[in-house]
Amino acid sequence: FATLKQSAQSGAPLYLQLRKSIEDAVNRGLIGPGDALPSERDIATKADISRVTVRKAVQDLVKGGILVQRHGSGTFVAPRMERVEQSLSRLTSFTEDMARRGMAVRSAWLDRGLYAPSPDEMMVLGLSSSELVARVARLRIANDTPLAIERASLSASALPDPAGIGSSLYAALELTGNRPVRAVQRISAANLGDSDARLLEVPAGVAGLHIERISYLASGKVIEFTRSIYRGDAYDFVAELRLTG
Ligand code: GLP
Numbered sequence: 363f364a365t366l367k368q369s370a371q372s373g374a375p376l377y378l379q380l381r382k383s384i385e386d387a388v389n390r391g392l393i394g395p396g397d398a399l400p401s402e403r404d405i406a407t408k409a410d411i412s413r414v415t416v417r418k419a420v421q422d423l424v425k426g427g428i429l430v431q432r433h434g435s436g437t438f439v440a441p442r443m444e445r446v447e448q449s450l451s452r453l454t455s456f457t458e459d460m461a462r463r464g465m466a467v468r469s470a471w472l473d474r475g476l477y478a479p480s481p482d483e484m485m486v487l488g489l490s491s492s493e494l495v496a497r498v499a500r501l502r503i504a505n506d507t508p509l510a511i512e513r514a515s516l517s518a519s520a521l522p523d524p525a526g527i528g529s530s531l532y533a534a535l536e537l538t539g540n541r542p543v544r545a546v547q548r549i550s551a552a553n554l555g556d557s558d559a560r561l562l563e564v565p566a567g568v569a570g571l572h573i574e575r576i577s578y579l580a581s582g583k584v585i586e587f588t589r590s591i592y593r594g595d596a597y598d599f600v601a602e603l604r605l606t607g
Contacts, residue, residue: 376411380419388428388439396506399429399437430563440563441507443596450601453545453577455532456502456512465504467529472511472561473499474524483515486576486587494518498531501561508562509596514588535585542577542585549573549599558591569594 374382387393399405402420406413420437423429430440448459460467479487479495489495498521499513514531520540521527527534535541552572559566570591577586 377415377418377422380405380409380411380416381422384419384423385428393439395439395442397439399439401436425565427565427568432563443507443593445598446504446509446596447598447600450547450599453542455530456510457530457533460504463504466506468503469500469529470503470508471500473497473513474527476518476522476524479515483587487515487517487584489517496521496524498524498527507596508593510590510592511558511561512588512590514586516586520585531586540579540585543580545575545577545586547573547575551594552591554591562591562593564593564595571597571599 384399393399399420400408402413402416405416409416420429420431424431424437427440429437431437446459446463457467474497476494476496478491479489479493483489483495484491487495496516496518497513498516499511501508502510502512516524520538521534532541550572552570553567554562554564554570556566558570559568562570571594573588573590573592575586575588575590576584577588579585
């Protein structure tokens, strides 16, 4: 960064020059995925430019998905995504899918509690307006990369304590004999809105996948109605097709 001020006469605005030199450093591998960027103040001092200029360059690179910002801990080179290949023929949980790949799973809670059901929750889960719905909303993270936002709704009678599920919803349902045995999953394209994009650490507006899963117990009763947003740059859903005759 130290050479920026001298080349300022070259014409391009300083923030564009800084943006390019950070981009070059990432492309040449001088700073790699997950590495922390020096603080705005350090960059400004070294390059002898204002912090406003540094901020503008950094914001541009965050928008472009080259850098990510984590509240309270700083700015980092965005992790390189390895796409996850997910079979569409097995009814598995996020925890099982990631563990099978040897990835470390964790979740950040977005919501958990009992609520009056919305009209679509009433319809899908077969609830009356006097019954409660249990909502479990989580940011799902594998190897420190946020992959999906999942919002599950279940009847409160099947999940009276949504805060008590631990790290896996399906493991908790298994304990009470409520693990689903069949599901219908609908996948559609979605562009990520601002708040979802921020949680998933991708630029707003990029492609995502909206996934709705309605899952059933052996008795045929609906147990789970989950709406999720998955990162479009992270997932391939794969199904095997057979000619049946
Ligand atoms: C998948 C499904 C969700 C399901 C979740 C349970 O991600 N798309 O519908 O709720 O798995 O995962 P876990 O048991 O890890 O909480």
